[in-house]
Amino acid sequence: MLIMAHPDDAEFGAGGLMTYWHRAGHPIKILCLTNGNAGHHQLNRSDLAARRFSEASQAAAQVGAELEIWPQDDGRLSPSVELREQLIAAIRAFAPTIIVTHRTADYHPDHRATAQLVKDSAYLLQVPAIAPQQPPLTGMPSILLTYDRFEEPRPFRLDWVIDTEAVQPQIIDLLACHATQVFEWLPSLISGQDGPYDTAWLTGFYQRKPAAIAKKARALNTARVDLRFAEAFEVSDYGGPFDASRHPFLPSS
Numbered sequence: 001m002l003i004m005a006h007p008d009d010a011e012f013g014a015g016g017l018m019t020y021w022h023r024a025g026h027p028i029k030i031l032c033l034t035n036g037n038a039g040h041h042q043l044n045r046s047d048l049a050a051r052r053f054s055e056a057s058q059a060a061a062q063v064g065a066e067l068e069i070w071p072q073d074d075g076r077l078s079p080s081v082e083l084r085e086q087l088i089a090a091i092r093a094f095a096p097t098i099i100v101t102h103r104t105a106d107y108h109p110d111h112r113a114t115a116q117l118v119k120d121s122a123y124l125l126q127v128p129a130i131a132p133q134q135p136p137l138t139g140m141p142s143i144l145l146t147y148d149r150f151e152e153p154r155p156f157r158l159d160w161v162i163d164t165e166a167v168q169p170q171i172i173d174l175l176a177c178h179a180t181q182v183f184e185w186l187p188s189l190i191s192g193q194d195g196p197y198d199t200a201w202l203t204g205f206y207q208r209k210p211a212a213i214a215k216k217a218r219a220l221n222t223a224r225v226d227l228r229f230a231e232a233f234e235v236s237d238y239g240g241p242f243d244a245s246r247h248p249f250l251p252s253s
Contacts, residue, residue: 001029001096001141003087003118005077005110006036007056007069008178012206013146014100015171016164016231018063024249028065029094032056033083033114038074040180041188045073051180059177062170066094077109079116085131088121092134096141098242103145103234105152118143122238143239147213147232159235160244161217163253164210165228172203223253 002010002018010018010030021028036056037049053069060067068090072083091099101118102111124130125137148156164171175182176199186205187197195201210229217223217230230253235242 001031001091001094001098002065002100003031003033003091003114004100005033005102005108005114006039006074007032007052008036008059008175008181009102009111009146010100011059011171011174011178012209013102014231014233015174016167016210017100017162017233018065018174019167019170020162020247020250022063022065024247028063029096030056030060030065030067031090032067032069033087033117034072034074034077034110035069036074040185042184043180048180052178055178055180059174062174062177075110077113079113079120084117084120084124087117088124088131089134091121091125091141092131092137095137097139099141099143099239100233101143101145103148103156105150105154105156106148107150115145119236119238122236140240142242143236144233144242145236147209147234149212156232157234158213158217158220158222158232160233160242161213161223161227161230161253162232162247163224163227163229163251164231166251168203168207168210168229172199172206175202175206217253227253 004010035049036052037045040048056067102115104112104115106112128136182202183197213232214227214230
């Protein structure tokens with residue numbers, strides 16, 4: 001279960017992992033806590049939310065994922081008690097063995113709020129009196145945090161690195177579904193660069209991150225010397241134990 005702030009966050013942070021999970025037949029749910037209705041330089045909130053729901057639905061279909069998007073405004077998410085209990089109920093209803101989310105050190109306030117909501121929900125998933133409309137979980141899911149480059153309050157730990165070179169085309173296809181973001185909004189933020197803003201441009205833009213992760217993993221001697229593209233995850237202490245050996249279908253990193 002990927003609990004992310006915005007439509008497209010799951011694809012940017014774990015598009016490769018979702019692709020491998022889908023190929024292995026694992027059920028996937030993407031839960032976006034906001035509708036992404038602020039991420040554009042021209043579209044109004046209502047029109048953008050509708051487009052982003054359509055885009056997210058197309059991407060989710062490519063990895064066979066169930067999709068849920070909450071009606072919270074983009075840029076205005078806060079880790080309230082009300083949303084915490086709503087999230088507890090949503091997690092219990094899907095009953096994941098693994099949750100993927102942001103880290104509280106992330107750059108966007110919505111990402112930090114999402115991460116805080118997951119952390120605040122974790123222990124309470126097993127408390128029957130909280131969000132009693134759904135029965136409590138009997139086991140604690142593992143919680144994995146997607147990669148970020150921020151140093152405060154501490155750098156990201158590369159606890160689990162997966163080789164995504166073989167699924168780079170699939171990740172690009174997932175990201176390309178989010179046209180309002182990757183072909184419209186992101187280019188509007190880049191100065192001094194002319195288009196065309198197409199799939200080739202998106203490939204170059206996106207692959208800087210998995211290449212940097214692979215380079216860092218190689219420098220730490222935690223990956224093969226020829227690893228080129230990777231996703232990395234930090235295992236949160238707030239979740240249950242994580243066993244990477246339960247993913248034998250992943251290529252060795």
